[in-house]
Amino acid sequence: MHKYLNKLKLKPEYGLILAFIIFVPGLSVFAQEQAISDSRQKELKHLLVQDCGSCHGLTMEGGLGPPLLAVDMVEKPKEWLRQVILDGIPDTAMPPWRPFVNEAEADWLVNLLQKGLSNE
Amino acid sequence: MNNVISRWPRIFAALLLVAVTGCAMASKQVLRGTGDLGVIIERAVGKVLIVETTTQTRITEVEGLGNLAHASLVYSRDERYAYVFGREGGLSKVDMLKGTLVKRIVQSGNSIGGAISQDGRLVAVSNYKPGGVKVFSSDTLELVADIPAAYGNDGELSKVIGLVDAPGQRFIFTLWDAGEIWIADMHNPSKPEITKFKDIGKFPYDALITPDGRYYIAGLFGEDGLVKLDLWNLEAGVERIMPGYGRGEKKMPVYKMPHLEGWAAAGDMMLVPAIGRHEVLIINQRNWKEAGRIAVHGQPVFVMARPDGRQVWVNFAFPHNDTIQVIDVPTQRIVKTLKPGKAVLHMEFTPRGEDVWLSVRDEDRVDVYDTATFTRKTSMPADKPSGIFFTSRAHKIGL
Numbered sequence: 151m152h153k154y155l156n157k158l159k160l161k162p163e164y165g166l167i168l169a170f171i172i173f174v175p176g177l178s179v180f181a182q183e184q185a186i187s188d189s190r191q192k193e194l195k196h197l198l199v200q201d202c203g204s205c206h207g208l209t210m211e212g213g214l215g216p217p218l219l220a221v222d223m224v225e226k227p228k229e230w231l232r233q234v235i236l237d238g239i240p241d242t243a244m245p246p247w248r249p250f251v252n253e254a255e256a257d258w259l260v261n262l263l264q265k266g267l268s269n270e
Numbered sequence: 271m272n273n274v275i276s277r278w279p280r281i282f283a284a285l286l287l288v289a290v291t292g293c294a295m296a297s298k299q300v301l302r303g304t305g306d307l308g309v310i311i312e313r314a315v316g317k318v319l320i321v322e323t324t325t326q327t328r329i330t331e332v333e334g335l336g337n338l339a340h341a342s343l344v345y346s347r348d349e350r351y352a353y354v355f356g357r358e359g360g361l362s363k364v365d366m367l368k369g370t371l372v373k374r375i376v377q378s379g380n381s382i383g384g385a386i387s388q389d390g391r392l393v394a395v396s397n398y399k400p401g402g403v404k405v406f407s408s409d410t411l412e413l414v415a416d417i418p419a420a421y422g423n424d425g426e427l428s429k430v431i432g433l434v435d436a437p438g439q440r441f442i443f444t445l446w447d448a449g450e451i452w453i454a455d456m457h458n459p460s461k462p463e464i465t466k467f468k469d470i471g472k473f474p475y476d477a478l479i480t481p482d483g484r485y486y487i488a489g490l491f492g493e494d495g496l497v498k499l500d501l502w503n504l505e506a507g508v509e510r511i512m513p514g515y516g517r518g519e520k521k522m523p524v525y526k527m528p529h530l531e532g533w534a535a536a537g538d539m540m541l542v543p544a545i546g547r548h549e550v551l552i553i554n555q556r557n558w559k560e561a562g563r564i565a566v567h568g569q570p571v572f573v574m575a576r577p578d579g580r581q582v583w584v585n586f587a588f589p590h591n592d593t594i595q596v597i598d599v600p601t602q603r604i605v606k607t608l609k610p611g612k613a614v615l616h617m618e619f620t621p622r623g624e625d626v627w628l629s630v631r632d633e634d635r636v637d638v639y640d641t642a643t644f645t646r647k648t649s650m651p652a653d654k655p656s657g658i659f660f661t662s663r664a665h666k667i668g669l
Binding site: 196201203204208212246 | 313314337339340357358380382398399429431446473475491492523524525526527588589613631632
């Protein structure tokens with residue numbers, strides 16, 4: 151770190167501030183991506199295709215449950231989608247998935263659905 | 271005359287040659303029946319396997335059937351053809367002997383299952399989108415009748431579930447959104463005569479017909495209980511069975527809808543999955559009252575009787591779908607818990623029940639278990655297998 155700061159001819163204090171500016175926001179984005187490991191992402195995708203798929207269709211084209219294609223999902227608010235995944239919709243066939251999926255994972259699923267499973 | 275006699279050896283040789291090659295050709299085309307054949311759905315790859323239960327082997331595979339998520343099928347009455355219903359509205363006719371796809375049509379946007387008529391001439395498909403039933407010629411797959419499931423005042427279409435055949439050349443089905451049961455009399459195939467039963471209950475999720483073809487029973491998702499229709503006494507209308515079996519307790523989440531097809535009956539007892547409870551319900555068919563309930567490992571999906579009715583095998587919804595439990599019917603007790611592997615989706619008994627075949631989706635395997643010893647006899651590879659269907663279904667009402 152000091153080596154780079156020397157090159158930039160910055161005092162260490164500035165360097166610290168600079169480091170915060172660069173790394174802290176970067177970290178929070180990074181942390182989310184990092185928190186879900188590759189193997190967990192694979193599991194989540196399997197869950198989505200196979201288990202969500204038993205009502206919403208293997209390709210999310212719909213079944214007893216509504217379709218979850220990108221075109222259906224993209225306009226819907228992320229927060230609401232996350233809540234539906236985690237807590238279900240009372241008095242419907244949509245169950246809560248909170249026992250199996252945490253909030254960051256639900257967000258990851260929302261992003262995947264809005265992007266579209268086939269557009270990965 | 272002399273000439274003919276002198277030619278005899280040559281004529282004889284020629285005849286012999288014809289006879290020998292004839293025999294050789296005939297022996298290439300082995301004659302066989304289809305009664306010990308079956309189909310396994312490979313749900314992700316649009317393919318079915320044709321298997322044989324006598325030698326427990328794969329015979330061949332048939333490709334090009336489209337999206338087979340939640341696929342099911344019925345057999346022609348000669349057990350030669352399978353009619354496969356795919357999720358994206360595909361209806362495929364598969365030749366079991368040739369191992370070929372005879373014809374495939376896409377008849378709707380989203381479908382769920384089907385049935386074959388009493389006389390074997392009509393194949394009906396129940397659709398989610400557009401909601402309704404379409405009826406086809408089993409011979410040509412040409413459309414014979416279209417029955418949109420319109421309900422309410424503005425003619426909205428309901429998703430259709432629980433489609434079965436019934437005696438009297440009828441199809442019976444249930445409207446998920448509308449909460450109605452419809453009977454379609456197909457004596458005049460292009461002009462079905464529809465009888466409707468309304469307000470049967472909230473969100474009927476599946477239905478069955480008893481093997482004698484007398485009772486049609488729908489399970490409710492939106493309420494505790496089932497409804498029954500006595501086809502010998504339609505004037506009586508629909509009646510509730512086991513109302514409030516949940517005793518007002520909070521339902522547990524259901525991660526996969528149970529199926530009623532392949533239901534279990536042993537003597538007067540009928541075993542069905544509870545909804546939102548980890549229980550199998552026992553109904554006495556003499557008075558349609560609860561005759562007991564058995565606590566099981568998870569939310570039951572299929573509750574299937576071995577053909578002799580002594581055992582009932584149960585599989586479960588996510589996250590308990592690595593397990594199978596076997597109920598001994600006379601004692602109403604679980605006698606065996608098996609862990610065949612991750613995601614056991616379906617079970618099918620051989621025609622007289624000495625074996626049961628299980629599809630273990632996440633292990634890409636189909637296992638064959640001996641139902642007397644609960645030991646695994648063999649397994650075979652299959653790509654994400656789901657439904658297993660043996661041709662003995664061809665002669666059962668409702669299957």
